[in-house]
Amino acid sequence: MRTILYLIRKEFIQIFRNRFISKAIFAVPIIQMLILVPAVTFEIRNIDLCIIDNDYSSESRRLINKLEGSAFFRITFTTWSENEANDLMHKNKCRVILNIPSGFGRELGSGRPASLIASVDAINASVAQLSWAYLNGVITDLNRENSSAAKGSLVQSPPPIIEMTNRYWYNEKLDYKYYMLPGILVILVTAIGFLLAGLNMVREKEIGTIEQINVTPVRKHQFIIAKMVPFLIIGLIDLALGLLIGKLTFNIPFEGSIMLLFLGATLFLIAVLGMALLVSTLSSTQQQFMFVAFFFVIVFILMSGIFTPFESMPVWAQKFDLVNPVAWLIRINRMVMLKGSGINDISTELIALAIIALLSTLFAVLRYRKTV
């Protein structure tokens, strides 16, 4: 035990003696939270719209005014030429072209169905679908106004409409920051756990200090534990720092128990630290480690459900996520922070993380060889 404590002390001395790392471990979480949380949003606003108005009637003016009043669209160009509009879309100057053909106002005025043509840039499929839906919303609104204006003059009464009201739970204002922040916290802790610890271990190999350690009676598990504990502590401090920034800057709600969140993070850190040390025992240079670690971190994060809903991933990907610690912790964080879930609600996630932590650490210890 004395040996482990001494080994840990040595790691801390080395970490804090490194001028860059000692500052970076505190600067990175602050910068990451302040930049990523407000920047990463799926809210789609200010879609650039180009209008080809060949009608120039009061009806077309009304439509354009309505689009202008909406927060979703920003009319950047109006033109008469279809070619010019296509060219603008080609140059990424607009996302949607709305073509109002001549005769649009005349047809509407005489009570006949009129038509519009919308062309949508669909490189980003979800932006395209949402733009289309927003546009449809505006047109539907307009239709309703038209039919109620026509009510008096027409014999036929409009068909009854089903009205629906809803309430958004856990995030009433649909604020994307609330959704992203718990996930960004996980990315933060992953960087500390996976990259720093692994690099530290490979560095000992690369500069040869591990050779001197290997001839000492230090046991394998002592060495691995001493490599994990400092980064576990730093990871948890960074998490606390991240939460504090979330509370002070973005006023993120925190419904559940802080202790539960830290329990999840501790299990998570042990899991990724074990994985990182396993990778580092297999690589002999920092370059090799970085290459493999980058691959793992990217795969873990992109498949974690932080950006895309877990349920819409293919089944094999969902199966893969059983061993993806990032996916488990993001779920825990969102549930505890936003829903106030208790230990019973997240027991599956905690147990899964505990199993991953146990196995990865075990493999790291077994794989670490003192004899070459």
Added chain:
Amino acid sequence: MKIIDSWRIGKKYGEVQALDDLTFSVNESEIFGFIGPDGAGKTTLFRIITTLLLPDEGKMRVLGVDVVRGFKELRRKTGYMPGRFSLYNDLTVQENLEFYATVFGTTVKENYDLIADIYSHIEPFRKRLAGKLSGGMKQKLALSCALIHKPSLLVLDEPTTGIDAVSRSEFWDLLGKLRKHRITVVVSTPYMDEAMRCDRVALIQNGKILSVDEPDKIRQGFSRKLFTIRSADKYSLITAVRKYPGTLTAYPFGETVHITFSGDLYDDSLFRYLEGMGIKDAVISEAEAGIEDRFLELMEKGATA
């Protein structure tokens, strides 16, 4: 009891036979040197002695313990200084020493008398980072760290490579002082002059031991008459004498060339020959063979055998 007892040790890296059938033993309290060129297999052998590498063939007992089965016990009893400086550059002198004392379950105080001779040289710099020490001081720190747990056997892999001549000599003086603590030292070096400071040396080449003996006896094993020949233009001299039909061997040796002849002696035809090659200032005299001459002779035999 023999401190090291090696029986037919062999180690292969793929197709390369790094160590081939090594049988030797090391006695208590002696300084045992392995002399050989780079790539001879010295580091591989030392890694087997220190339990970092498993031999493919043969058996080795260190301090009476099998190196494969008893590695845990051996790691407490041996001190190892790898060829490359392997202490923590970002820890201070004192922190390094305390660190190694602690991982061996001891304290600096407990064994201070053992390292006092060595550590006193670097103690004034105990607050300095190890990475900021000079080469000679780094070696002294590494030696202190390898000794701090009072090992019975100290294994030093080329401890003086890249160190200035004064520090090298000082380092060997320090090794000599370890005898009184009954610590056996196994050391490797590519420098022939250092071989003379060992109690016994093994000449090693291509993973084979050519000869094991006291350095003086190895030297005396030289089987021919040796001459030293010098000229202002050493390069022309050596190319010329190598072409001379009576020459057996000719090796550059500092400012001179060490030469042997197939009939053991030379005659005036040598000077006539050299003059014909444009070398007029050649001076020749008989010389006493050094350990390097014997080593080169053994290598030559090994190559022709």
